[in-house]
Amino acid sequence: MAAPRRCGSGLARLVMAWQLGPQAARPWAAALRPAVGPQARCVSCMVGTAFSGPRLAPASCSGQDSALDRILGVPQPDCSPAPRVPAACTYRDEQTLLLAHTPDMPENPRVLRVALLGAPNAGKSTLSNQLLGRKVFPVSKKVHTTRCQALGVITEKEAQVILLDTPGIISPIKQKRHHLELSLLEDPWKSMESADLVVVLVDVSDKWTRNQLNPQVLKCLTQFSQVPSILVLNKVDCLKQKSVLLELTAVLTEGVVNGKKLNIRQAFHSQPRTHCPSSATEDSNAHSVENPQRVGWPHFQEIFMLSALNNEDVKTLKHYLLAQAQPGPWEFHSGVLTSQAPEEICTNKIREKLLEYLPEEVPYSVQQKTLVWEEGPSGELVIQQNLLVPKESHLRILIGRKGHLISQIAQEVGQDLMDIFLCDVRIRLSVKLLK
Numbered sequence: 001m002a003a004p005r006r007c008g009s010g011l012a013r014l015v016m017a018w019q020l021g022p023q024a025a026r027p028w029a030a031a032l033r034p035a036v037g038p039q040a041r042c043v044s045c046m047v048g049t050a051f052s053g054p055r056l057a058p059a060s061c062s063g064q065d066s067a068l069d070r071i072l073g074v075p076q077p078d079c080s081p082a083p084r085v086p087a088a089c090t091y092r093d094e095q096t097l098l099l100a101h102t103p104d105m106p107e108n109p110r111v112l113r114v115a116l117l118g119a120p121n122a123g124k125s126t127l128s129n130q131l132l133g134r135k136v137f138p139v140s141k142k143v144h145t146t147r148c149q150a151l152g153v154i155t156e157k158e159a160q161v162i163l164l165d166t167p168g169i170i171s172p173i174k175q176k177r178h179h180l181e182l183s184l185l186e187d188p189w190k191s192m193e194s195a196d197l198v199v200v201l202v203d204v205s206d207k208w209t210r211n212q213l214n215p216q217v218l219k220c221l222t223q224f225s226q227v228p229s230i231l232v233l234n235k236v237d238c239l240k241q242k243s244v245l246l247e248l249t250a251v252l253t254e255g256v257v258n259g260k261k262l263n264i265r266q267a268f269h270s271q272p273r274t275h276c277p278s279s280a281t282e283d284s285n286a287h288s289v290e291n292p293q294r295v296g297w298p299h300f301q302e303i304f305m306l307s308a309l310n311n312e313d314v315k316t317l318k319h320y321l322l323a324q325a326q327p328g329p330w331e332f333h334s335g336v337l338t339s340q341a342p343e344e345i346c347t348n349k350i351r352e353k354l355l356e357y358l359p360e361e362v363p364y365s366v367q368q369k370t371l372v373w374e375e376g377p378s379g380e381l382v383i384q385q386n387l388l389v390p391k392e393s394h395l396r397i398l399i400g401r402k403g404h405l406i407s408q409i410a411q412e413v414g415q416d417l418m419d420i421f422l423c424d425v426r427i428r429l430s431v432k433l434l435k
Helices: 011-020 022-031 067-072 092-100 124-132 172-177 183-194 215-223 244-252 311-324 342-357 392-399 401-421
Strands: 046-050 110-118 150-156 159-165 197-203 229-234 300-305 367-375 381-389 425-433
Touching (some): 124 197, 124 311, 342 367, 342 381, 342 401, 381 392
Parallel strands (some): 110 197
Antiparallel strands (some): 046 425, 367 381
């Protein structure tokens, strides 16, 4: 696999220059931006798209008004209104510097690590994006869009909330049967080990799964019962009968929230295949996850009912999380929004579109390789990625009639990346058969 090209050289000198100060770094930052030569058209299908937006500042390694430049004290152009801050630095080494920078903590800092758990496609990444205010995590209607743990950071005043957006929790049997990445099995459990709070998401629009917590989620909650947890009923806007929420609340909490019995029996409307406990148990720990009667968790501290797509709904949850932050040092500078590398963000965005537009198992068989990641002669970000497919039929599907599908994917990915990096983006996607 060819390594992604980074324009210019002298990265070590650039890092040393940043340590000396922004003035010393300017010459090296500018030196890392030679013009890009013509690219060879040696692929099955190549699509290039450019988007109009703020140019990469020639004296800034991270783009106009970047988080890294503000940290290092590089003067920003005086413009009104002030541009948004990029969600991540444009290059991997700059993002690494930003993540390693000493947190700019207030006098009384508070911090909270939050693990988001739920079945596949429960809406964890959508909720994370809404909490962060930027679409930095991939989202699609197909399962297993998130392939490994991703980290987001919310910083407001003295509080910092670290979101651990995990893959949909699955069983070892399913992981082996479908040859899925080991990260899909391991990352949710790793997140629990460092979490201060667990947010359990349930998709209430799915009538086949909403009447009980995912067995693997229950197993995880039981093993880490010392970690406080809250229940979030997601996609409530899809319910025609809101009374269903009362039933689900009783079932999924076993009638107990924050140690108190719920008094909602009169509003309860039973349905087939739905279990409602006759009363709250005196010792809920006596139940075992293996017990087929257990479908809920009686130790949730709070319940939230929302649509992750609704900003006002999510604000209530966000304020709650910020209020739960406990005294302690921040882990990141306030300029950090995500720990993802820029190439990782791009790869995830392309995968998001593949899952959205390709049928059935086709998107899961596509392998991605980034070949070019550099700045173009006009200051735009130039990206080239190969999409490798195992079958000729998959290649034809991905390219689409007269190349329309691959062109549409490139255009949408480019627009998303422009919104994340706040610079012009020209992306070329090449489709090839896997040898």
